[in-house]
Amino acid sequence: MKLEKEKQDRREKKSKRSSKDREKDSELNGKHKPSSKMKQSDRPSGVSRNDGQQKPGSPEINKNKEKTRSKSSKQRHSHKQRTADVKLCGEDENLCESVQTRKKKRVKDEESPEKHDKNQSSGRKRKKTSSEHKAEKNKKTKKDGDQKEKKKGEESDKWKWWEEGKSSDTQKWSSLEHKGPYFPPEYEPLPDNICFYYDGQPMKLSPATEEIVTFYAKMLDHEYTSKEVFQCNFFSDWKEEMTKEERKLIKMLSKCDFSQIHKYFVEKSEERKNMTKEEKQVLKEEASRLMEEYGFCLLDGHREKIGNFKLEPPGLFRGRGEHPKMGKLKKRIQPEDVTINCSQDSKIPAPPAGHRWKRVQHDNTVTWLASWLENIHGRPKYIMLNPSSKLKGEKDWQKYETARRLKMKVDSIRKQYRRDWTSREMKSRQRGVAIYFIDKLALRAGNEKDDESADTVGCCSLRVEHITLHRRLDGQEHVVEFDFLGKDSIRYYNKVPVEKQVFKNLKLFIKHKDPEDDLFDRITTVKLNKTLNECMPGLTAKVFRTFNASTTLQDQLNKLTTEGMTVEEKILSYNRANRAVAILCNHQRAAPKTFEKSMQLLQEKIQKKKEQIEEAKKELKEAKKAHKDAPSDKSKKLLEKKEKAVQRLSEQLKKLQLQETDREENKVIALGTSKLNYLDPRISVAWCKKHQVPVEKIYNKTQRDKFAWAIDMTDENFQF
DNA sequence: CCTTCCACTTAGGAAAAAGGGC
DNA sequence: GCCCTTTTTCCTAAGTGGAAGG
Numbered sequence: 200m201k202l203e204k205e206k207q208d209r210r211e212k213k214s215k216r217s218s219k220d221r222e223k224d225s226e227l228n229g230k231h232k233p234s235s236k237m238k239q240s241d242r243p244s245g246v247s248r249n250d251g252q253q254k255p256g257s258p259e260i261n262k263n264k265e266k267t268r269s270k271s272s273k274q275r276h277s278h279k280q281r282t283a284d285v286k287l288c289g290e291d292e293n294l295c296e297s298v299q300t301r302k303k304k305r306v307k308d309e310e311s312p313e314k315h316d317k318n319q320s321s322g323r324k325r326k327k328t329s330s331e332h333k334a335e336k337n338k339k340t341k342k343d344g345d346q347k348e349k350k351k352g353e354e355s356d357k358w359k360w361w362e363e364g365k366s367s368d369t370q371k372w373s374s375l376e377h378k379g380p381y382f383p384p385e386y387e388p389l390p391d392n393i394c395f396y397y398d399g400q401p402m403k404l405s406p407a408t409e410e411i412v413t414f415y416a417k418m419l420d421h422e423y424t425s426k427e428v429f430q431c432n433f434f435s436d437w438k439e440e441m442t443k444e445e446r447k448l449i450k451m452l453s454k455c456d457f458s459q460i461h462k463y464f465v466e467k468s469e470e471r472k473n474m475t476k477e478e479k480q481v482l483k484e485e486a487s488r489l490m491e492e493y494g495f496c497l498l499d500g501h502r503e504k505i506g507n508f509k510l511e512p513p514g515l516f517r518g519r520g521e522h523p524k525m526g527k528l529k530k531r532i533q534p535e536d537v538t539i540n541c542s543q544d545s546k547i548p549a550p551p552a553g554h555r556w557k558r559v560q561h562d563n564t565v566t567w568l569a570s571w572l573e574n575i576h577g578r579p580k581y582i583m584l585n586p587s588s589k590l591k592g593e594k595d596w597q598k599y600e601t602a603r604r605l606k607m608k609v610d611s612i613r614k615q616y617r618r619d620w621t622s623r624e625m626k627s628r629q630r631g632v633a634i635y636f637i638d639k640l641a642l643r644a645g646n647e648k649d650d651e652s653a654d655t656v657g658c659c660s661l662r663v664e665h666i667t668l669h670r671r672l673d674g675q676e677h678v679v680e681f682d683f684l685g686k687d688s689i690r691y692y693n694k695v696p697v698e699k700q701v702f703k704n705l706k707l708f709i710k711h712k713d714p715e716d717d718l719f720d721r722i723t724t725v726k727l728n729k730t731l732n733e734c735m736p737g738l739t740a741k742v743f744r745t746f747n748a749s750t751t752l753q754d755q756l757n758k759l760t761t762e763g764m765t766v767e768e769k770i771l772s773y774n775r776a777n778r779a780v781a782i783l784c785n786h787q788r789a790a791p792k793t794f795e796k797s798m799q800l801l802q803e804k805i806q807k808k809k810e811q812i813e814e815a816k817k818e819l820k821e822a823k824k825a826h827k828d829a830p831s832d833k834s835k836k837l838l839e840k841k842e843k844a845v846q847r848l849s850e851q852l853k854k855l856q857l858q859e860t861d862r863e864e865n866k867v868i869a870l871g872t873s874k875l876n877y878l879d880p881r882i883s884v885a886w887c888k889k890h891q892v893p894v895e896k897i898y899n900k901t902q903r904d905k906f907a908w909a910i911d912m913t914d915e916n917f918q919f
Numbered sequence: 920c921c922t923t924c925c926a927c928t929t930a931g932g933a934a935a936a937a938g939g940g941c
Numbered sequence: 942g943c944c945c946t947t948t949t950t951c952c953t954a955a956g957t958g959g960a961a962g963g
Contacts, residue, residue, distance in 0.1 A: 643929095741928085
């Protein structure tokens with residue numbers, strides 16, 4: 200209960216402060232000298248970061264759950280309204296007026312020629328290939344020539360969309376056809392001999408109620424079913440779905456016995472594991488048939504993979520961290536909940552027999568194929584394309600180009616925020632320090648959140664309680680100790696020496712504040728981004744993460760790779776560079792369950808190898824002696840053989856040791872996220888080409904698909 | 920201005936598949 | 942081929958940020 204109240208208080212404080220207080224914006228007589236130069240390299244190495252996840256405070260039961268949401272669901276109808284517009288005016292190929300004009304303003308800025316021209320000069324060699332001519336022709340004929348193109352697209356010799364010109368920012372496609380989402384199978388009732396018990400008595404439940412019970416029973420051996428919040432949410436949602444009779448009888452969760460059902464599912468999964476090869480094969484074929492049918496769409500005549508063509512099955516919501524909604528029932532999605540988006544003249548996907556779609560629309564300013572409202576938060580969810588698609592790939596490319604533009608601009612931005620540190624206005628100082636954190640520490644923006652979700656923060660939402668100021672610590676001056684839960688309730692823990700002026704400002708910011716007050720009470724992400732956007736079009740807080748990540752990778756690779764390294768060593772270097780980024784971005788993972796064990800195994804292996812080397816060396820010595828005492832062809836050969844053996848073993852040892860280091864350093868670091876989302880793939884591709892490392896060693900199949908554009912266009916000279 | 924909505928990217932864990940030693 | 946580990950893929954939650962609405 201306490202937590203809830205604190206949150207409430209916090210909100211009130213912030214909003215109270217808002218109008219009057221903010222306008223007055225305390226005048227500061229900034230007599231502070233601007234402090235010394237900023238080194239780009241003084242980023243913390245992050246070594247002390249990884250204390251793993253934190254289990255914060257006591258669980259909180261969400262009593263008045265419906266209160267907040269009911270209102271907003273009303274407003275959500277506006278969604279309908281807007282898209283209805285689109286439908287009305289979507290008569291011809293052209294974009295709906297209203298949507299288009301609204302978005303145009305923004306587009307103008309962004310459509311600056313920068314994108315492709317720059318790419319081409321820095322990225323790939325510019326050649327007028329035949330495919331390019333083709334591409335141009337394609338574009339022209341796109342509207343009327345769809346039929347022909349469809350066939351070509353299905354043959355799918357990989358669409359090199361990156362060789363075509365940049366496409367419109369507003370209009371995402373001109374034709375889109377798909378099969379609609381795949382619905383998960385219906386619920387299969389339990390066999391008669393498997394029963395739910397209440398208060399010791401067997402009880403037959405209605406199918407709907409029983410299904411919900413199975414959700415809970417399946418997760419019984421998971422830790423969160425023991426949490427009070429989880430149980431409360433579950434029980435209250437469950438009761439809602441019970442029949443009257445059931446509700447009358449079932450009064451307490453603690454009297455419910457799911458163990459037989461639980462056991463049943465454990466056995467079932469065991470069975471699945473023990474299936475024969477043939478059975479598994481059948482299943483596999485079934486899955487690929489499904490993929491074939493539902494997994495692709497036809498976008499502008501090209502067959503593109505869909506990211507998530509299967510609708511999310513019903514179940515119990517499992518938020519991350521201390522989520523107030525954990526355990527709530529996630530309902531089964533009905534066709535009547537689903538909106539379809541496709542082109543007007545395409546074959547409209549058929550809803551399951553006896554059902555209809557909520558709506559079918561033809562809005563080509565969005566990229567999604569289907570959407571529905573998820574019932575836990577009442578937010579929309581979408582079916583969208585796979586990262587290998589043009590729509591995603593082009594956006595990704597664009598993202599890295601924006602980050603590269605920041606690279607050119609970052610010095611002046613740094614100058615500016617340093618000036619802000621001594622501004623007379625509180626809000627400028629706060630903004631200056633916030634941007635400094637975002638730049639230096641790659642913090643996330645930190646939008647405001649409602650309290651229907653876990654209490655996590657980013658830069659702008661940091662609270663006083665999340666930092667500790669140390670005048671000096673461990674021989675360093677002006678150290679800020681950060682300790683907070685970020686996205687996904689991953690703990691960010693870091694001790695960072697900052698510049699004196701920042702330190703002073705922080706002291707000022709926390710003066711007369713309670714721990715649960717906002718550290719930056721005069722700024723929001725919106726204002727911050729507005730400022731950034733004025734510095735550089737397209738610049739927002741998140742660009743800094745991309746920029747810093749890619750810059751770090753590039754620097755580290757340049758630093759860590761030398762000629763004459765073996766491929767394995769180069770890969771270790773790459774991983775280390777990747778790791779530096781992951782640490783910067785605080786990408787963590789739970790230590791693998793078997794980490795200690797497998798580490799030990801590896802060490803044993805290493806030990807054995809060492810012994811083998813000793814042995815081989817001894818033999819080598821003997822051979823040497825023998826050769827010296829009585830030189831002969833045979834003895835010489837033997838000597839060479841032994842030398843080679845020693846050498847071979849040493850190499851193997853080295854490889855193992857490399858592996859050991861790599862694994863040890865990677866214990867709680869997740870490399871995947873940065874690789875997939877923050878590192879300009881052209882850096883990696885260029886590095887591979889330059890150092891003769893096969894790109895497959897760096898990117899697996901999925902990654903190669905996603906980054907096909909970069910792999911194809913990048914030469915070894917690319918620098919971020 | 921603030922709040923809400925919407926669409927999109929970014930995220931870690933679970934499940935499934937692949938790899939490798941016997 | 943089997944068993945165990947490691948890697949990949951799948952899943953969907955949780956962010957960001959632009960725009961609408963009031």
